Amino acid sequence: MIQNEILEYTRKVFEKEGADKYQCSIVRTKKQELTVDMGMMRMLRTTLDDSLRLLMIKENRKAQIIINKTDKKSIDDAVMTLNELLQTAEVDKAYDISPKQEAKTFKLGKEEADIKELCDFVKEFTTNLKEKYPLIKYQFNFSFDYKQELFVNSNGVEFIEKNGAYNFDILFMANDGVKTTSFNGTEGSMRELKGKLLDFALVEDGLKQSIKELNAKAFEGKFVGDVLIIPECFDDLLTQLAQVSLEDNSLISNTSVFRDKIGEEVFSPLFTWYTNPVSEEICDGSAITIDGFETKNMSIVENGILKNYMLTQYGANKTGLKRSESYGGSFEVEAGDKTYEEMIKGIDKGILLCRFSGGRISPSGDFSGIAKNSFYIENGKIKYPITETMISANFIDMLKNIKTISKERVNLGYSIMPWVLATGATISGK
């Protein structure tokens, strides 16, 4: 069946089953992926998949199921399973679906990739790596991903989203025949193949870091000092903070330290943070929320003042707070007024944190783990790459104690981030 027919059939089954409310989306995805290993193109992979997500509400009970079959029998079986799940579901008046909105079709990016163009782009990168960084060993996947989603619900919502983008991930390390560095990695997204992949975001910076790491040494001692966080790592930490303190779970369970803090200054006034899922510049966002609303770009923090949570319709109904126009991701942080070089010069004692490997940030903001692919900074200069170095700090306190934010920002395709210098972290070595 084609997607429209699948949805039409599903609607009829839901109505026959007496659903009070229902929601149905079918997402058809196609991935064309080139894998590079041992320095060579190794595999070309084409995958097609369907994801039929069915949600039914009956007498304030909710059940949902996700299947990847779209024939009539599979849909009938899935709805039968939904009925079984409903019998054991909790009554919760907060369950709901989105209200009627104007029918829309969203088109982001292109629908098809030219495989020759993709292979040429990758080939250029592997050639550049071989010539400039022969000590780098790597595994690399580069794909074009296209999805087409049709979303309907019983309130008459009808959305279509067509979204295509190139995505890549590289896992790499340096090896000089004797020494091996920690593994490093980077990933990114782009709508078009432009320029060289080596010049994209911080790809080449990461490769240079790994070469330098061949001479890394264990940091000795312990101090409380500055941490200059690189854009990729800062996005990772912000994502974790959002999950434990600004989204549904923490606000519903009342474990968020930011509950009732909307409008208050909770971070440094230097810090402004957005979630921009439908930005022209960021290409991993989605135009439709998981619960059937049109997504909008939104500020989370403006000059240190908390402006919005990232609450779904269910989260809003449970907490009595306002539903958010974005549920997170596609983060953007505003630039500051110092260059990266000026920031380094301003550090007496600290580290350049390139990757954090450790426990998740706790609801109170505490985190600790190993500073990977990182460097020791002293008297305004990067001194040497470090190993076996632990960092422990409170990320919320660090965001309160931001010293400077860089003028330069990096568009990773999934976020736009500057370098951020904060203080108050405990750094301990052997």
Added chain:
Amino acid sequence: MEINNISSYLKCMKEYTELRVQENNNMRITLVNGNVVSNQKFSKGGVSARVNMGGYWGFSSNPEVKDETIKLVIDEANQNAKYLFDINEEIPFNLDKEKISEHKDFKTKKERWSQNQIMNFLKEIDTYILNKYPNVSRRINLNSIDVEKTLLTSNGTESYLYWPGTWLIIELTVKKENVPYVLYQSNGGLGNFEDNFDKPENLYSKIDELYKKVINKSEGVYAQAGEKECILDANLAGILAHEAIGHTLEGDLVINGSVGGPNLNKKVASELITLIDCANTYRGEPCPVPLYIDDEGTKAEDAVLIENGVLKSFMNNKETANVLKMESTGNARAFEYSDEPLVRMRNTIIVPGKDKFEDMIASIDDGYYFVKSGNGQADLTGEFMFAIVEGYEIKNGKIGKAIKDTTISGVAFDVLKSVTMISDDMKWNSSGMCGKKQSINVSMGGPAIKCKINVGGR
């Protein structure tokens, strides 16, 4: 699955080809303080083909398992392989293996429970905790997976595997001076719900024990930082074996420069240490994640990685075996139908020793007994860090006060060299997933080991 017999497609395979029909079914139920916060089912299945031409792979998958889509994915995988072969130079690989066949079905033979019966079971457990320990927050999480896959390769190898796994994780949280202390307990493993669980009351003594432990933890002390003599319980020894050692010995990562490569045939651990990635059976019992024929059609064999302290081998698929001039150990695994097989671990263990656990504790004057890990991070250099969520002081040869959450870190081979005692018992843990491009079920296990390790502490 719509089509289980795929033998007839052998005639469509002109090049080296793997054809796989697979369906994964998951169920997830979560109760938080009695509220059902998750009650979902997921199903994902389809057909995929992987073809090798001149050393280059082509892969294709489709969610519909029908005659025309099976032919389509074989054809598209051929086209993809040919595309790469045409623009690159031939790589000589020997992918031939003997033709074998196997049929293994671990699906329960018992009468299946309904969703209602399972939910009532979970609610009874929740009610028991609420009534007996009203001061704790409780989270009960049931996860199950059923994987059914059929494989046919171009040399005529055929394999069928039905593998179910079920895990019930009970987590208790107590607050002391407004600080939450959390501890979990994992139950279950290989088999459907009916094979792992019977009556809720069978779990009550374990819940009582968990409650005592979380209360002790809330009254616990902070660990002291520094290198200490420690006993790592089976759970942690297994994670060490998998995360910090195992990944460095996966053939693809060895080729890419992991610390394992240069250490082949060298002493990397105490003579007491033997580390094996078991294929399917240990001491006559099926392992939690049994594999008989891997997803490339190779017979899955135990990979003895470290024997009496010497690094003996790596885990390989057909391709890495060619590069490393070794035999494939049958470690090629794919998680979903649309995933390509990668070099993955299966059931990674440290082999039990001869020491009694009590003697091991008695041998330490000032150290720690670490029992459970929250999460772990490891590197291809062998450097690792694990969060510890359950641990105890050892003072004068006796287990003492519980400790609050801490971390341990070190370099894996250095830690294994420091091992002086290994207990004679064995425990499995299979509730976790291993992420390496694809997330996949793995199991790990072992005895308790005595070693020196860096404690984060304060």
